[in-house]
Amino acid sequence: MKTQISTTYSKGSLVQSNIAAEDGTYPANGRHTDGFWYVKGEAVGPLGPGVIINKQYNLRGNESRRLIRLANGTLIATVQTYDAGNTHIFAYKSTDEGRTWTSLNNIYSRFNNGGNTSDMYWSIVALGNEFGIVAQAEYNKTVDFIRFTENGVTVKRTPIYGGNPSATLLCKGVSIAIDPQNQNFMYVAWSIKDNNSHNLFYSKTTDGGITWSAQEKLTSYNTAGQGYLYPSIVWVNGKPVIISYIESTVNSQYVIHCHYWDGSKWLSKNASPTDATTVALKKSAPSAVVDKNGVIHVTWDGPTPSSVKNNIHYISSADGGYTWTSYTALTNVSGLLLAVEPSITADKNNTLYIMYAGTDSQETTYRDIRLLKKQSGGNWIDTKIADEGVTLSNPSTLYDPSFKLSFGDTPPTMYRSSSGIKFVGTVSTNTAPSITLLSPENNLTLYENDTINISGDAYDADKDQSVTVFYQINGEQRKVLATNVSQTQITLSKQLTFKDGKLYDGETVLTGTLTEGVAHILKVWAVDSENGQSATIERTFYVVPNRAPLLSVDAVVPTGVIDSDKFKISGTSSDQDANSTVKVTKKVNAKNSVEIYSGPGGAWEFDVSLAELVVGENTIVIEVIDNYGAKTSKTIKLKKNEIKTPILHAVARYKITPPAGSAKGVLLFIERNEDMDLKVELSMTLAGEQEQYETLTADNTAPMPNTNGIVEDTFYFETTEPKDNIILKISTTRPDATVNHKIHLISGAVE
Structure with missing residues (x-):
């Protein structure tokens, strides 16, 4: 018998970090054959x-760049050297992130009047898989731009400034900046001695360095011992900014200075503090x-x-x-x-x-x-x-x-x-992940219980990375949409529900109450484990929160004076939202609610009997609720008065049913108070005939034994033929409420 044992391994606590290894030596994120769990860094x-x-x-x-990286990953490094009559710039390249370097040899030289200490100022810039150098020779005071291939082969050489070799040691720095969005657009700034002082000049190109604009002068110092030196030009939000150093031995002012382009002209401002004017603080x-x-x-x-x-x-x-x-x-x-x-x-x-x-x-x-x-x-x-x-x-x-x-x-x-x-x-x-959003569509409008479906996919081409896709509603906290490894097509799927004015992920509330009529923003983006981030995709949506149903109640007119009487309460219900149904209920005082209408909306009514009401104030609540739970109610208050007006005249009717079904004669005995005003009538007809009453006169009235003031009347009435519809009507009248006479017993027989 074989027993199969299944073991699950997981990452434990850290034993050692930063273990050097060739690619593929250890798992990217898993257990190695040595028993340890490795995570690739x-x-x-x-x-x-x-x-x-x-x-x-x-x-x-x-002030300038000597080291750059081309689009294909090649590193280019540049250095300066001298010989007996020239100053040279040499270039070197590395295709393995700096591990090894090969020479591109001499890429720029300038005659330096036979000395070996005359410096060259230069700056290099990456141009896709090519590179450019701008160089300025101290002796010649020329400014040149040369574009090279990755291997140092000259593509184009263009003079920016022709120079003036009549004097020496007059150049003080050159710098180049490129527009990251358009590599054909570059600015070069340099410092050169102009009359008595060093001043700043610049030129620009819009065709990748093939042609350059005429030089323009930015500053106008003209006093010996003063000058703008060592410009460092940068590109800021589509505009050039030049940082330089002002040195003035005249007034001991040494300041970091800024020139910036406002879109139509150059403006300038001291960048470092002005307290530098109080002491010789050279920079x-x-x-x-x-x-x-x-x-x-x-x-x-x-x-x-x-x-x-x-x-x-x-x-x-x-x-x-x-x-x-x-x-x-x-x-x-x-x-x-x-x-x-x-x-x-x-x-x-x-x-x-x-x-x-x-x-x-x-x-x-x-x-x-x-x-x-x-x-x-x-x-x-x-x-x-x-x-x-x-x-x-x-x-x-x-x-x-x-x-x-x-x-x-x-x-x-x-x-x-x-x-x-x-x-x-x-x-x-690191290649940033890409993301595609298939839904939702833009400018979607959500009504109560509508869903917003996020679907699409994300992908990261890099090896051995993890990718997390996030989504965010307005400024709310971001949420994870999906997580997976790189080089895997990551499917995006999420359904959010709009209800009660908010967005929900299942039962989790994602937002506060969303305002109607305001554009709301859904953002989706992906981030890899090296913090490479995709473009953020945005979708605008609007919401129409569920509106409460409408309820109207017609004027209530109670009728009737006794509990058996009834009156109607009526009205209408409706809902402004599409695909809504409503239910109308009534509740009388503390009784349970009773449904009186269900449907898309319309008229409703119900009866109220006086017997349902209590003496005093009564509350009738009518409520309408839609299929999304929104409610509207109205309350009717009615007061029921207790009527205690004494009855002075009363009439009682009794139907007599003979055992044989019909009878010709009726014998009656009525025991009453002696002073009671009593009238006795009898109707004997066939079924279906109109009642015809005959007033009866007592054949005999005699006091009842052992009673005080009670007498018994004897009545007899007979028809010519048997009748089956026999009605006895007794009427009594009292002069006022103090009289309390009554009938004590009615008995008799039929034949």
Whole structure:
């Protein structure tokens, strides 16, 4: 006999995290052959440091981008070097997220008058699977744009500014920004010495760099010792913003400055505090970035009024450069310590990163590469990223203006070491899930008990992810619509019911009371386990809450004076809503409700007998209820009076039925009070004939024995032939209510 044992395994408590493994070594989310349950984490590139080139090339400046990522995932890194007569830009590429690098060789050179220290300012930008470089030579003062293929082959070279080689060392920075929605649209900003001062210039292209507009001058300093330096241009909500550094040795003013385009003209504003005018607080070139929400973030290094040591500073603007936050010193070094050369970036999760070169209390003789990462609560965490026992410098971070990348703990960054140019950091590419909504239709109107059916599907092309589909009504809390693994067609199905003015999922209330006549919004979207989010699909709907049925009651006119009398109560019922039925009930005082009408609406009526009413006030409640439970009622109050008027004249009628069916004669004996006024009549007819009364006269009246004032009358009446319809009528009259005479006994016989 075999016994089959079924075992169910589940994930237990965490034993170890961040286990490095090649793809496919362990299950994505399941039990491995070693008995442990593994959950696949985020695929990452090298935390580094990796080597781009084992030569001590130059990265200089942090106002511009030296590292980019093409649409196909290729990383492009650029560096500067010199020889006896020229300054060169070399490019390198990596197709494995920075693990290994190959040279694209020299992509740009400029003659530098025979020296070997004349710098080049440059910035690169991703153009789909191609890239562009804008370069400015200090000696020549030219500004050129060159577009390359992924492999460094020149596509197009265009001069932006022809330069003026009559003087040297007059250029101070160049930067390029691209419209994420239209990669043919780019702006270039640069600083060049114009007469006595450095000023800002810009040019733009609308055809991907094939042609450029004539240069335009933004500033007009013309005093020696003053100038706008190191522009860093960013793209904010469809408009360019230029961040630069104003240095004035004339009045010791050192300010981070902003120029922003308002749609028709350039406006400018100091971004850093004006208290910098009181002391020589020189700043480094500002590094600027725009996050996913359009907020500009700027960092630089320099002393503060309270410290002469260089620290990392930070400001931001949420309105395109019009207003700025107060600056914050993110580091607080002193003595022999330094914090310099910051480069800022943001990923698709809106996480801010600032890489910088700095020393700490344990390492005061050389600088490491450090990271300031902004936490969700607003605090910045300072972490050492690279330590080689030598001074490291010029970190330059990767920025993706399309926000398709997440950077995890460390953003992709290149930096300079005595042994070469290094790469550190991680990048995660993730395809956002897609979603299709088949129903509901737009502008749907819901009536009582109508349903809104959410149907469609979602899909995520990435491997080994989970996908959650959410829906939300107006501003209510989001709800889970479906959850499944990626690379699976996820069917969406949910039915919500509108009743009592609210939306329900089964018996669960989803919303507050929805207002009639107002557009309400259903939103549906999908999010994967790497926070990739689909487009949000919206549907507008309206509601018409159930209206109470209508009830009218006709004027009530009670009739009758005795309990056996009756009167009618009537009215009509109706309902304004489609497909409604109503039920009308009555309730008299504390009795149970009784249905008096059921149907689509119409007239109703019922009888009320005086016997149903009590003496005093009576309450009659008439209620109409529709098939959705809405009610309307009306209350009728009636007062029943007790009538105690004495009766002075009374008539009693008695039918006499002979045992044989008919009789010719009737003998009567009536015992009464002696003073009673009594009249006796008798009608003897055949059945169907009209009654004919004969007044009877007593044949004899005699007192009753042993009584006081009671007598007995004897009456006899006879017809010629037998009759079967015999009626006795007795009438009595009393003079007033004080007289209380009565008949004590009626007896007799028939023959």
